[in-house]
Structure formats: structure tokens, C-alpha cells
Amino acid sequence: MNNNFSRIYSINDSGIGCLATLVLVGLLLGAVGLGWLVNGFLILLALLFIVPLVAWFVLQWWIKQKLVIDQCPVCSYEFTGFNDTECRCPNCGEPLKIEKGHFYRITLPGTIDINAIEVPVQVIEESDEEMN
Structure with missing residues (x-):
């Protein structure tokens, strides 16, 4: 059996x-x-x-409201942080403040933050006649 x-x-x-x-x-x-x-x-x-x-469902809604994905303004490394907090960039270590869905550098009062642009250099060749 x-x-x-x-x-x-x-x-x-x-x-x-x-x-x-x-x-x-x-x-x-x-x-x-x-x-x-x-x-x-x-x-x-x-x-x-x-x-x-x-x-x-409430936790998922809260995370969607608070979670920010943006790029570091210094090194352009993309990472995640919580809105209205301060953190450091994991790539370059720059202290950042997260406000209104974007990352901003934390600077001391009186510091002027500028963006430098690269200016291309043009070499002008002078003719032999002008030099004489």
C-alpha cells in the first residue's frame, strides 16, 4: 500500500x-x-x-513631499536628501542646505557667491610687416 x-x-x-x-x-x-x-x-x-x-499610505505621501533629488551646486553629483535640512555632499563634502526642492551652498554672511565662466583665448598672429 x-x-x-x-x-x-x-x-x-x-x-x-x-x-x-x-x-x-x-x-x-x-x-x-x-x-x-x-x-x-x-x-x-x-x-x-x-x-x-x-x-x-501616509508614510509614502510624507516621503514624496519631503524627499529631494537634485545635483550638488559645486560638483554636480546627484543625490537624495530631505527638504528643509542641511547635509554634506557625499562626493565633494560641501555643506549644503536643501530648500524648496533644490540644494544650495551654505555660505558665511557677507560672502558673495559667483559663477565663473570660461573665456576662450584667441591667439592673434601678427604679420611680419606689422612687426618691422
Whole structure:
């Protein structure tokens, strides 16, 4: 006789007795006038499932509002930070302040921050006639 064949069709009913006991206790409490206790337990059970689900969506919304992805104004390295905080660039170490979705350098009061541009050098060849 093949013993493995009977294991395939066996039904695991270990949780049915516990569930039946809970249902019977709930019906008994409702019958004797303690339905408020059963209702309170069901509300608590529902809150245990609903609150984490709502908290997950609120957390995702908060992160989308606070998370900023931008480039460092000094070295153009792109990284992530939280809005309205101060941090350092992980690439060049420059202290930065994150405001309104962008990274700004932190400078001392009275410091003028400028952007330098490169000016191409043109070599003018002088003719021999002009030199003589």
C-alpha cells in the first residue's frame, strides 16, 4: 500500500476547532447581553488591520513631499536628501542646505557667491610687416 497517496488528499483542520470555539464564545456572549464586548473586540480587530494600511499610505505621501533629488551646486553629483535640512555632499563634502526642492551652498554672511565662466583665448598672429 502506498502511504504517500493518502497524504496528498489529507486536510489540515487544526485551525477549524479554534475558529469554531471563538465563534461559539461570541454567540454565547451576544446571547447573554454582552454583545458590546463582541463588537468592541471586532472593532479592535478591524483597527489592527486598517491602521497599518493607512499608516503605510501616509508614510509614502510624507516621503514624496519631503524627499529631494537634485545635483550638488559645486560638483554636480546627484543625490537624495530631505527638504528643509542641511547635509554634506557625499562626493565633494560641501555643506549644503536643501530648500524648496533644490540644494544650495551654505555660505558665511557677507560672502558673495559667483559663477565663473570660461573665456576662450584667441591667439592673434601678427604679420611680419606689422612687426618691422
